[in-house]
Amino acid sequence: MSVIIPYIDKPNPVTGVTNAKLGIWLFLASEVMLFGALFSTLIILRSSATDWPAHGSDVLNVPLATLNTVFLITSSVTIVLSWASLKMKNLMKFKLYMGLTVLLSFGFLIIKYFEYSSKFHHEHYPSTSTFYAVYFTMTGLHGLHVIGGIITNLYLMGPGSKMWKTEPERFTGRIECAGLYWHFVDLVWIFLFPALYLL
Amino acid sequence: MRMEHPHYGFWLPPNISTHGAEIDKLISVLHWFMLVLFVGWALYLVYCLIRFRERPGHEADISGSTHFSLPKYIEIGIIIFEAVLLVFFSFPIWSKVKRDFPNEADALVVRVTAEQFAWTVHYAGKDGKFGQLKIELIDGTNPVGLDRQDPNGKDDILSPNTLNIPVNKPIIAKLTSKDVIHNFFLPVMRVKQDIIPGMTVPVWFQATQTGKFEIGCAQLCGVGHTQMRGFFNVMSQEEFETWYQEEEKSLLASSDEPLPGKPLEVAKIQTIKESK
């Protein structure tokens, strides 16, 4: 007899969710605490400083960041469309929308790269001031989350999609979880953008 | 009254501060309360362990209908007692110690600077005004970076590792740290305060007896943490004045030259608002 773990593809009738969905929600709760701590850091440092060293709207590239915001919001839409395509049993459309999501995320990272390198070019490093320290640390950690999302999404689009043939419901569930994670990454950016670039 | 040989043992050290008696009283009330509660629990526990041990002819009462209401009343009693401790002991003492500072005009104000692993006590001198401190003047002979050029700083006294105070006079000590977190601990005065670099934290106290005591560092501050012991002398008013005048005299005798100091490179400075 092999080990059987229930509720992998179908939701538990009592709780109404699959294991993976409950798991991803719990994981996101802990992520909220992680970024919550970082935002608190920003608030505490900024409110206790007599002279906040720099304002994002003066020193950061707001148009580029706005473009990035558009990229991420669009990618949140495309990942929902990819999930909806699976619901309509259309694997090709799923791959198309997932591909778009990954492309948009790459676009985000490329813009981030230009932003970072222009800062380094002007000799602005994390050690320059607490503003840059917060800026690089928070956008850097967010960037790592984007990279993590890209790797997961690429896997689900490529080798991971084999599961569609054997366990379509479980695979759709996985895409839903990836989507939830991606919405979270998007949401963090929506908080980061005004906190760092506009205020 | 003079405390020649303060007695230290396995319980609270002697108290020579005006506010310490209240703290000691709270500590003793608390420990009686804890003792009563613990002895009560322990007696009950031992009784149960013997009376209800497994033995032939004895069976557990599994009815589950036994309901105890006494514990509920004990619990309510504990809650009320804790509220009393908060409202009548802890809050008033804390606000007396932390908020109700004596008037600076009536008190002796000193600056205490902590560093790895020494204390420097800075007195304002005859004029009652502290000289400016400049980070670039800090060196071995001038640990706080006192600017002797500043007219207010000419007569300031720096006392290494020793805090001398007069008895029966309120003292306000403004604590700062040059490097890491230290803790200004005067066991006999019931004074304990973290010194956070970047902030100036004031404490106040008033001694009721003279004697020779110690300053301790109560926060791990590095490899020499243990060595960071200072001297704390409570003197009669006359003794204190004599000492103060002698320090002033030797200061004038030394030289009018400003103390040597090699300028330090200092990065762009931001400051933290002093927290109250």
Next chain:
Amino acid sequence: MSQDTHNHSHGHDHSHSMSHELPFWRKYIFSTDHKVIGLQYGITAVFFLLFGFGLMLLMRWQLAFPKQAIPLIGKLFTEDGVLSPELYNQFGAMHGTIMVFLGVVPLGVGAFGNYLVPLQVGAQDMAFPKLNMMSYWVYFIGGVIMLASFFSPNGAAASGWTSYPPLSVVADNGQSFWLIGMVFLITSSLLGSVNTIVTAIQLRVKGLSFMRWPVLVWAQVVTAFLLLLAFPPLEAAGVLQLMDRLAGTSFFLPSGLVVSGEALKVSGGGNPILWQHLFWFLAHPEVYVLILPAVGIVGEIIAVNTKKPLYGYKTLIYSIIFLGFMSFIVWAHHMFMTGMGVTMSTFFQATTMIISVPSIIILTTYLLTLWGASIRYTVPMLFAVAFLPMFAIGGLTGLPLGLTASDIHLHDTYYVIGHFHYVVAPGSLFALMAGVYHWYPKITGRFMSDTLGKIHFWLSVVAINGVFMPMFFMGMAGVSRRLYDQTIYAHGAAAQPLNVIMSCCAWALAVAQLPFLYNMATSWKWGKKVESNNPWGGTTLEWATASPPPHENFTTPVEVFRGPYEYSSNKKPLPQFVQEA
């Protein structure tokens, strides 16, 4: 499971043989079986506990006999055999870190949680077996990094387990190892807690409603929530401190620092108190992470050995949940002496007093369970009973520390050390030892020796009180913690005889653990065999299956028919899994 239907019978056979003939490394090293992973956690944690305890045994020589060479082995550490202040600080910091993050938590949560939660909810494994394996190995790597830090050029972290900046930022490289190690340990805990919660909620067998969960499952789930929500802020803080150390930022460094006569070349503008807030936001819930699994274990053992239902099960569960919730809003009572104002201290004193209420209720329900019982004094029951007064001392002595006024004198003295050690050493650790004795027959199919167990118990209970009780007196006398040599101070020198007593008791405590270790090792092969699935008369699901349980835990499907601690009218235990009343 994922076999095609036409291939089903063949697939079934194949997986059947798989589960029995996995290669050694898949079965015992990179296993996905929660029972094996639980044991891996347990064995690793015991190793770390002994290591951390060993560090303290060396420090206790310096404390009892300052500046005297450690006999026999001293030369291994320094040239003259005297423990140097550098090593003393490193050992102190690593003792705390190892005991908390690599010892007690992995044993309570990793080992007992992993082994028992799936069994007690009737699951065949954790919800995410591969994730479970990963969390063990991430923990293992974190532990290796911590140990490796001793071999870094200037040794291990030496700024205390609390790692307060700026000291920790200007400290040697060991601190970076510490931070990286912590990031691994935190990640491991996060993965583990997601797994525990999902397993307990999703994989419950039919009939097991929340209010039928054994107290151990409740305790583990609340613990998992604490880990899940409290650990990330420390992870953030760890990243920020790493940035301060490696990228030259100033998150925790204010402007104008002068360290050893040199102005620190940093931008400044940071705040050292920020670290303390982020740290204690984790570390206070962490205290409950240390104690709640113990509360769960003691509850199970008391329920089984009193042979009557647990008193006030619902009250107990609500108290555990309330305790978990409150533990998030008391953290700043560790920071009363940082210059905190009146308003903030009022709030945190009040919450601290409130959190004492559920703790007392938990203790009371256990004490009242003893009334009218028929107490069977097995070795686990001895430890579980000893837990009660020890936990009470630990809890009560928190009171003077939770009130700011009395904390002025007692803050950062040995009183604090005595207080939290009573909670975690004769508290949590006694409960964990009780758990080892209690579930050993289930895990191995053999009993541990009763005689050796009783020797272990009586020696430990005397010695451990000899170590920690004098600390209260020393703290009263005003002796600060983390002092390399307290005899420099007049009040320290006066209290020094207490140090000699404590050290001797600590070494005696070490000797007292030898019968335990011997017992654990030898009973595996030579212990008395278990004759039934349920040797203690337990009522929860883990006693429904064979000892040791097979790979899939339950060979026949199980179902739950009633609450966790019920008895029939003829005073026989009525297990959850038996239908007939």
